[in-house]
Amino acid sequence: MSKESNLDKNWKKDFPIHKQEAAQVSRRDFAKFLTLVSGGLMVGSGLVAAKSYFLPKEGVEGEHFVCKIKDIPVGGTQTFVIEGSKIPYMLIHLEDGTFRAYEQKCTHLSCAVFYKPGTGEIHCPCHEGLFDAKSGDVLAGPPPRALPKLDVVVKGESIYVTAAHEQIS
Amino acid sequence: MSNYTTFNRNEEFFVDMQRCIGCKACEMACAECETNGQDSMIHVNYVERSTTIQTTVQVCMHCEDPVCANVCPADAISKDEFGIVHTANTERCIGCSNCVMACPFGVPKKIEEYDLMMKCTMCYDRTSIGKKPMCATVCPSGALFYGTKEQIKEMRPNSSPVNTFVFGKEVVNTKVNIMMPKGSTELIIY
Numbered sequence: 638m639s640k641e642s643n644l645d646k647n648w649k650k651d652f653p654i655h656k657q658e659a660a661q662v663s664r665r666d667f668a669k670f671l672t673l674v675s676g677g678l679m680v681g682s683g684l685v686a687a688k689s690y691f692l693p694k695e696g697v698e699g700e701h702f703v704c705k706i707k708d709i710p711v712g713g714t715q716t717f718v719i720e721g722s723k724i725p726y727m728l729i730h731l732e733d734g735t736f737r738a739y740e741q742k743c744t745h746l747s748c749a750v751f752y753k754p755g756t757g758e759i760h761c762p763c764h765e766g767l768f769d770a771k772s773g774d775v776l777a778g779p780p781p782r783a784l785p786k787l788d789v790v791v792k793g794e795s796i797y798v799t800a801a802h803e804q805i806s
Numbered sequence: 807m808s809n810y811t812t813f814n815r816n817e818e819f820f821v822d823m824q825r826c827i828g829c830k831a832c833e834m835a836c837a838e839c840e841t842n843g844q845d846s847m848i849h850v851n852y853v854e855r856s857t858t859i860q861t862t863v864q865v866c867m868h869c870e871d872p873v874c875a876n877v878c879p880a881d882a883i884s885k886d887e888f889g890i891v892h893t894a895n896t897e898r899c900i901g902c903s904n905c906v907m908a909c910p911f912g913v914p915k916k917i918e919e920y921d922l923m924m925k926c927t928m929c930y931d932r933t934s935i936g937k938k939p940m941c942a943t944v945c946p947s948g949a950l951f952y953g954t955k956e957q958i959k960e961m962r963p964n965s966s967p968v969n970t971f972v973f974g975k976e977v978v979n980t981k982v983n984i985m986m987p988k989g990s991t992e993l994i995i996y
Contacts, residue, residue: 656886657887
């Protein structure tokens with residue numbers, strides 16, 4: 638295709654000087670756009686599903702030391718990361734004296750959640766999500782699932798975490 | 807796409823160069839407007855100042871196939887359904903001056919201060935709500951007239967509006983009319 642005919646055929650079609658043509662979206666172009674976008678979404682979610690099937694998440698193995706009991710006051714929290722992983726966790730010293738460990742990522746859009754001392758609630762500031770600090774269950778807001786948790790083991794003066802055992806309901 | 811403006815399709819622009827007295831009221835009126843940054847988009851030119859006091863006035867002729875828009879590499883100039891060729895879209899104009907060199911009437915001007923081309927839009931902000939262009943409302947001698955074909959015929963019985971211009975082999979048809987001796991159909995520049 639010569640430069641001139643390419644200009645006439647394609648350039649003027651893509652960059653029309655008439656306002657009506659520039660703003661006009663034909664039925665065919667709209668259908669193409671819809672097909673591409675929905676096809677892209679389908680392939681994308683297929684890839685996500687394939688990734689989680691072939692490369693499953695590795696669970697926490699063994700016991701991991703977090704901190705000493707004296708390092709974490711009542712109502713206080715301690716964030717930590719398990720070696721070899723990048724997932725942020727937080728350890729909460731509840732007002733009743735027990736300990737809880739949760740992933741610090743909101744299950745809605747992965748914002749960092751924090752414990753509000755004295756309320757028994759974990760708060761996500763992004764979209765006002767609320768979780769129960771005792772169980773990790775959703776109390777309010779958009780999060781779809783409870784916060785993933787770890788089991789806390791207290792040995793003497795030290796606090797360890799292990800993978801959560803199956804919930805007994 | 808619908809256009810909800812109240813642009814009057816019956817009214818046209820008529821320029822009668824011989825009636826221009828060079829008072830520059832049109833330039834002053836145009837420069838009152840904030841839409842064009844208080845720069846005048848109409849230009850009064852001296853024909854041959856050493857021998858004559860004749861002046862001419864130049865507004866955008868709003869060509870049917872606007873060469874300024876055709877040469878624009880940034881797609882900044884567009885023409886709407888009323889035939890108005892709009893000034894450069896400020897977000898797209900790259901100040902390359904292709905349009906300045908291409909226009910056979912010398913209408914687009916590159917404003918170096920803004921690095922933008924700016925030109926007459928036939929006061930689109932006024933004409934789109936049914937008003938007349940500012941220059942045509944202030945012209946004291948009738949060199950610039952905005953109205954219907956019937957009105958100009960009654961006012962200038964010995965002139966004909968012409969909107970075909972011949973530049974060598976290039977024939978340009980415009981939306982704006984030039985008043986020529988009665989019976990003329992085209993203006994041959996060379």
